[in-house]
Amino acid sequence: MSNSQPFASTPSLGTVPAFRVHTLAYRRTETPFVSHQVSLEDAALALGQRVGDEACRYASDAGPIDDYVVSSTVLSQFLADGSPHAGYFQEAIATQYGRRPDWVTNAYECTGWGFILRYIQGKAQFSGRRRLLLQIVDTDIHNFTYWLGNNRWGNSGFGICTLVIDVIPEAKNMLVIGTSSQANALLQLGRNLRSFTESRPGLGIAVPFFPEMSRRALFKCFDTSSVHADHYQRFGHSFGSDPWLSLLGELGAGSAHTGSDCIVSSLAMNGYFSIAQITLAPDLHYALEGEM
Amino acid sequence: MKSAQTCSLLLQRNPDYNLAIPCSARNLPLLETQDYARRSVYAHDNPAPVLVNNQQYYTLLSTLAQYIWDSCGEQTLLLAQVRMPSIDLALPKNLLDPRVTMGAHLWNEALFWARQLQTPVVWISAEQIRRDLWDGGDNLLHIAAWNTAQTPAITEWFLPDLDYFAAQVHTSPVHEPFTTSQPKCTHVQV
Numbered sequence: 001m002s003n004s005q006p007f008a009s010t011p012s013l014g015t016v017p018a019f020r021v022h023t024l025a026y027r028r029t030e031t032p033f034v035s036h037q038v039s040l041e042d043a044a045l046a047l048g049q050r051v052g053d054e055a056c057r058y059a060s061d062a063g064p065i066d067d068y069v070v071s072s073t074v075l076s077q078f079l080a081d082g083s084p085h086a087g088y089f090q091e092a093i094a095t096q097y098g099r100r101p102d103w104v105t106n107a108y109e110c111t112g113w114g115f116i117l118r119y120i121q122g123k124a125q126f127s128g129r130r131r132l133l134l135q136i137v138d139t140d141i142h143n144f145t146y147w148l149g150n151n152r153w154g155n156s157g158f159g160i161c162t163l164v165i166d167v168i169p170e171a172k173n174m175l176v177i178g179t180s181s182q183a184n185a186l187l188q189l190g191r192n193l194r195s196f197t198e199s200r201p202g203l204g205i206a207v208p209f210f211p212e213m214s215r216r217a218l219f220k221c222f223d224t225s226s227v228h229a230d231h232y233q234r235f236g237h238s239f240g241s242d243p244w245l246s247l248l249g250e251l252g253a254g255s256a257h258t259g260s261d262c263i264v265s266s267l268a269m270n271g272y273f274s275i276a277q278i279t280l281a282p283d284l285h286y287a288l289e290g291e292m
Numbered sequence: 293m294k295s296a297q298t299c300s301l302l303l304q305r306n307p308d309y310n311l312a313i314p315c316s317a318r319n320l321p322l323l324e325t326q327d328y329a330r331r332s333v334y335a336h337d338n339p340a341p342v343l344v345n346n347q348q349y350y351t352l353l354s355t356l357a358q359y360i361w362d363s364c365g366e367q368t369l370l371l372a373q374v375r376m377p378s379i380d381l382a383l384p385k386n387l388l389d390p391r392v393t394m395g396a397h398l399w400n401e402a403l404f405w406a407r408q409l410q411t412p413v414v415w416i417s418a419e420q421i422r423r424d425l426w427d428g429g430d431n432l433l434h435i436a437a438w439n440t441a442q443t444p445a446i447t448e449w450f451l452p453d454l455d456y457f458a459a460q461v462h463t464s465p466v467h468e469p470f471t472t473s474q475p476k477c478t479h480v481q482v
Contacts (some may be wrong), residue, residue: 021352036326036329036330036333040333046371073377074377077375077376077377078334078428079377079418080376080395080396081375081396081419081428081429082396082397082417082419082420083371083428086396086397090397100397101397101398102400102401103395103396103397103398103400103401104395104396104397105376105393105394105395105396106376106377106395107374107376107377107383107394108394109377115388115393119393120391122390123404126408127408128439141335142331142334143322143330144322144323144327144330144331145322145324145326145327146320146322146323146327146379162379173424177388179382179385181363181382182380182382190430239308269379269380270380270381270382270383271382272382272383
């Protein structure tokens, strides 16, 4: 696939929040998550229970949820294909949280959160502001070696990110989604980060967690003075959760603050990228590994 | 919202039938002996043939999307249920378009849009098309369309375009494919 322009015009600094984050939590999952003797049904139930537990813990007090979506890169196809096992996964979530996800996607890999925000903003155009519960679930119930890490993204980190985000229809140009060839993916992410951040000076920038060599290549493309600290050594590449973990790191360190804006970004191995300006709510609830 | 037109099509033949094609399916690499064991845990018997590889699967989805826009109008929203992921194969660009949403359990989302819009909305269930021995599925493609003209019938739109799959209209219990995997919407008239 040839390089292409983003599917939105180059944004300018917005004044109205488009994506206001009310809850941000991450918890790692064990590797392997289940032993190889565990049946597919039990594995689906175990992961669903864990996902539902996280939703219950962090979204139960978030008020009415309009949309509940699960996104993933590594989620087993058996849990997202309409099969009975996908049903067990959903039912286990509902048992813990009281509601099934409305839909699940592992089509967009690490950038799924951006595609979901775009979609929900489309719905909000018709129905007004929508409160989204988004869980980024990257746990491989099969424990395939491929997902443990490789030379493309380094060592992997597995876990569940739970986000409650108000999606506001009026705000435009706060999200860029694009695609490029795999070979140029880092470069294109960097170039688009440059375009996006130039009109947003001073905002913190969360980038994916990659090994040092990839990070250096990305950093050649834009002004990195506001990029968050790197947490690759601690968490590994945690797929679509990277920018949100990055934010949690900054909040924990006191270098990001509730009520402020920042920029989050992700890159998929197939070359898709998502970049967004998000606003941390003044009453943001956040937790890393259960620590508020 | 107009009532939905629905159809189920059984795909019976590889689109490159009689041609030599690369056998690479771009599935997840099995890197260690243990990976084969991990995979075999969930092996199952399935008499339905493995019909396509990932490249052909993406081409089918991309072609359907373009065909739907050509037939129903450029503004048509498409919600496609797919089995993912595949490795090292990017989705065709038109499937990343804002008019397309891909995932699982999208029936209720399709209903939302069908009620909101006067313009066509199309839901496709393509997750039962087999690409690997590991896959479940029966190679049935289910399609529902709202806010479209009632004639020609929906099967007449798609059958000629899926000729290279030897697609055949599949008679199944009324509406069953359109509700069984969508427990929240069994009460909804389609």
